[in-house]
Amino acid sequence: MELEMESQTRTAKGDDQPSVFGTTNRPITLKFEDVVYRVKTKQKKGRWWMKGGEEERMILKGVAGVVMPGEMLAMLGPSGSGKTTLLTALGGRLGGNLSGTVTYNGKPFSNAMKRNTGFVTQDDVLYPHLTVTETLVFTARLRLPNSLTKQDKATHAMSVITRLGLTRCKDNIIGSPLLRGVSGGERKRVSIGQEMLINPSLIFLDEPTSGLDSTTAQRIVSTLWELAQGGRTVVMTIHQPSSRLFYMFHKILLLSDGHPLYFGNGSQALDYFSTIGHAPSLPMNPADFILDLANGVSSDDAGEDRAVVKQYLASAYNSNLADKVKKEVKEIENYGTESMQEKRMERWNTSWWEQFTVLLQRGVKERKHEAFSGLKIVQVLVVAFLTGLLWWQSGISHLQDQIGLLFFYTGFWGFFPLFQAIFTFPQERMMLTKERSSGMYRLSSYFMSRMAGDLPMELVLPTIFVIITYWMGGLNHSPANFFETLFVLLYSVVVSEGIGLALGALVMDLKAATTLGSVIMLTFQLAGGYYVQNVPPFISWIKYISVSHYTYKLLIDSQYSTDQTYPCAPNVTCKVGDFPAVKLVGFGSKGTSIAALAVMLVGYRLIAYLALMRVGATPR
Known part of the structure; x- marks a missing residue:
């Protein structure tokens, strides 16, 4: 050596x-x-019934x-x-x-x-x-x-x-x-x-x-x-x-x-x-x-x-x-038998940190073109301005419309990052197989560099989206409420991205992964607490694994308080907490929602990591 x-x-x-x-x-x-x-x-098979x-x-x-x-x-x-x-x-x-x-x-x-x-x-x-x-x-x-x-x-x-x-x-x-x-x-x-x-x-x-x-x-x-x-x-x-x-x-x-x-x-x-x-x-x-x-x-x-x-x-x-x-x-004699004798050596040529640093630099250089492509930016900007115009200065007097805007946040920014992330590992499968077969780096250094490199790029567009739609839509003008709403949305984006990473790594087939992703996110949306208020008990458990449900609940909490009122009839005010769409999800339990999303954030990425372990490992 x-x-x-x-x-x-x-x-x-x-x-x-x-x-x-x-x-x-x-x-x-x-x-x-x-x-x-x-x-x-x-x-x-000879016939359809034959195995x-x-x-x-x-x-x-x-x-x-x-x-x-x-x-x-x-x-x-x-x-x-x-x-x-x-x-x-x-x-x-x-x-x-x-x-x-x-x-x-x-x-x-x-x-x-x-x-x-x-x-x-x-x-x-x-x-x-x-x-x-x-x-x-x-x-x-x-x-x-x-x-x-x-x-x-x-x-x-x-x-x-x-x-x-x-x-x-x-x-x-x-x-x-x-x-x-x-x-x-x-x-x-x-x-x-x-x-x-x-x-x-x-x-x-x-x-x-x-x-x-x-x-x-x-x-x-x-x-x-x-x-x-x-x-x-x-x-x-x-x-x-x-x-x-x-x-x-x-x-x-x-x-x-x-x-x-x-x-x-x-x-x-x-x-x-x-x-x-x-x-x-x-x-x-x-x-x-x-x-x-x-x-x-x-x-x-x-x-x-x-x-x-x-x-x-x-x-x-x-x-x-x-x-x-x-x-x-x-x-025929073997050449260099003595010089090639197996000695005790490190499995990797470089340290974990060096691998992480190089992969991070390389990944950012390569993917910045994709993350900030003109088509993607135009897509988000068009949807943002259209959303702002549709909900133009809705205000608390139109509580149903405001709640609809908050749930639209959960829907759009549930699907968008998920479908972006689904392409991550299937597109890099050949590169990962080639480089891991050569023993270039640890899977953990690659995975962490990918997460660290993608995170800032994936959060820029939803931040711009919130800045545009929040003020155009007439949501609570308090800076504290704005930043809390922004934090909740970015948090849900990272979680939804994890679902896409896990699906892409597990299936490694873009058509199948996107179909499965659509089914999962639509199921989460339906159980989110906005569309259906009287859910049968035998299927109501879905909301406890729904990203949309916890995101929607946190967004409601970021905008309204328990004692806040809204005009529910001429010269009559009612408590926001009694509004049917709000009452169903309820106030409070922020810690529970944040913890549930944290479990999903880590859990889905762990699934993706374990699925990637089968890619590029050299048989011995």
Whole structure:
């Protein structure tokens, strides 16, 4: 561990610049043997009354191989062949029914290995509003150890930017399909750069050239080839490489329906298939030829059954290559066994507070565009002024109208924050999965930074709404009453937001979560105490779990007192407390209402936190 920190310190300070693309201090030999992976799938029902059962499907069927430092392995195969599943298994990120042996310098996957492993997913999961520099600097502050200063980490990030050729676009935002940003190739290099920050010895990449033109793909693979030349072990899946790319790979693993069809040097692949009776009939890209074979398409006989071709190739592999590959796995030495011995180390590179601080800064930078979007501001302002005009100076002489305004507060600011919060975790699921799988931060630091960062932004719009509608609606002009009303409304906004967070984290499906949220809030509204005054006893308990009920009760208390009167008839005054809509909820018991909302505030967020614990946890 000390050696790793010293190396990173030298790199960050510029004393050993070649280390970013130069040699790695810990060469890793990756071996895998008899890797089998099974999943259970539901059988289709025959008739509506018949219950569908489960069947077990084998995704990987005894795959073996070895990749040494300085080598780049490309896994090829048609869609559904098991490439990504195998890559995920080798990267220590696949749980479930996985069997076989996967070792790293002769040892199983561990925290020490995770620190020396980079994993680049097929989809570039990046924040669209952050610049290239911000993205890499924030990642460096999270992934590099506390032994480096903030400036050292920023310097190291800039070094990676230079080495990956991202200097030209370093101040451009990442962008998204709806937001113009850097190009696809630059975005892919940013994703690779995030993993290169830790100077990994072992790098996994899932379809790094997907969606890129041939020139950009060539540049990406050339970059990976340079990384391998520095003593790193590079493993990738790739769909359909050009012939130029194909001959850059040191080793090829060809898969079809989970069966290995070839493992060995890429330059010898065509010779192997020629020896078993499958040679190309005309000069062509070797990758295209072997992928045709993996799909069961033989150049010799176009009418031959594809399943027969695949079965023949799998049998040929078992007869000609399987034993040879297993022998190679057993005979090749492990590099750096002593240097990679498991030592007692902290699980996290950075402290809880450092993680919280960085995540808070990053989150505010990214989400300020969404929190204060023009559409959202216009929506609130239009509703606020319309509400003020409808309830224009209603006064206590129109008590029913005033109470209606207070209940509208509970309705609008029950639904609005809930539906904003529902999108929080489903939208960030991919990012959370990616970063937690890499061991970047604790879930608690992420969750608390998210709560702290969102709170001020979520309270600005309801504050503006109250300022506009309170005075236009003719509510009690006393400053004390105004601030009490504002406090109650903001308190209910935070509670309603918690319901949205919990629903989003539990369901992780926006359509289902919004539907469920609508049902819950409408139920709370109906039981709030305004619409129905004679509620049957068997269903009246709903009001005790209703946010709307407690908010409405506190808003009534913030405006009126027990001895206050209103004109109920010409020259006749009545007590506000005797008004039916007020009498039903009653005065007093502020402490009980505040405590009930406090329980909901904490409880819903606790539910959200527990639901998030299943997201992004690396299987061990």
